Amino acid sequence: MAFALDTIAACLQTPEVETVIVVSRERDFADLPPEVRWVPDPGRGLNPALTAAAAEVDGPVMAVVSDLPCITGLDLSEVISQAHDHSRAFVSDAAGIGSTILCAIDTELRPMFEGRSRAKHRKSGATELHSPRLHRCHRDVDNLVDLADAVRIGVGSNTEVLLPTLAEVV
Numbered sequence: 001m002a003f004a005l006d007t008i009a010a011c012l013q014t015p016e017v018e019t020v021i022v023v024s025r026e027r028d029f030a031d032l033p034p035e036v037r038w039v040p041d042p043g044r045g046l047n048p049a050l051t052a053a054a055a056e057v058d059g060p061v062m063a064v065v066s067d068l069p070c071i072t073g074l075d076l077s078e079v080i081s082q083a084h085d086h087s088r089a090f091v092s093d094a095a096g097i098g099s100t101i102l103c104a105i106d107t108e109l110r111p112m113f114e115g116r117s118r119a120k121h122r123k124s125g126a127t128e129l130h131s132p133r134l135h136r137c138h139r140d141v142d143n144l145v146d147l148a149d150a151v152r153i154g155v156g157s158n159t160e161v162l163l164p165t166l167a168e169v170v
């Protein structure tokens with residue numbers, strides 16, 4: 001949950017973001033700051049959950065996966081700036097197989113996360129955003145090697161607090 005809390009904190013620090021919606025089955029997310037809306041997961045998987053959340057918003061939407069403990073508000077501002085000229089745009093994960101962020105500026109979100117989502121998003125017509133300034137946005141954490149890389153890059157305070165505990169596990 002620390003990764004998710006760091007991701008939410010980055011969203012809240014992004015000046016261009018008006019509404020942060022968390023979709024989750026976990027009741028722990030019901031105790032979020034008042035500026036965050038919690039929407040119960042409809043229970044049909046990640047993409048239907050993101051579609052449900054996007055339906056709650058009028059205007060541009062940015063879907064951000066919850067395992068990005070490195071991102072900051074400045075990183076998300078950069079994504080928004082680069083995505084602005086495209087109907088739909090996305091950021092791939094560090095492995096180049098998945099996606100970490102999907103933006104829909106003037107169209108439906110149509111998320112295709114999970115599995116080979118980078119290829120799915122590209123095939124669907126979404127523009128892949130490439131920039132060295134987005135390096136933190138690529139670093140999702142799926143395993144301990146990813147976590148070590150995230151720590152090297154720099155993680156948010158919620159993840160930082162748990163690092164001594166994680167070191168004991170490893």
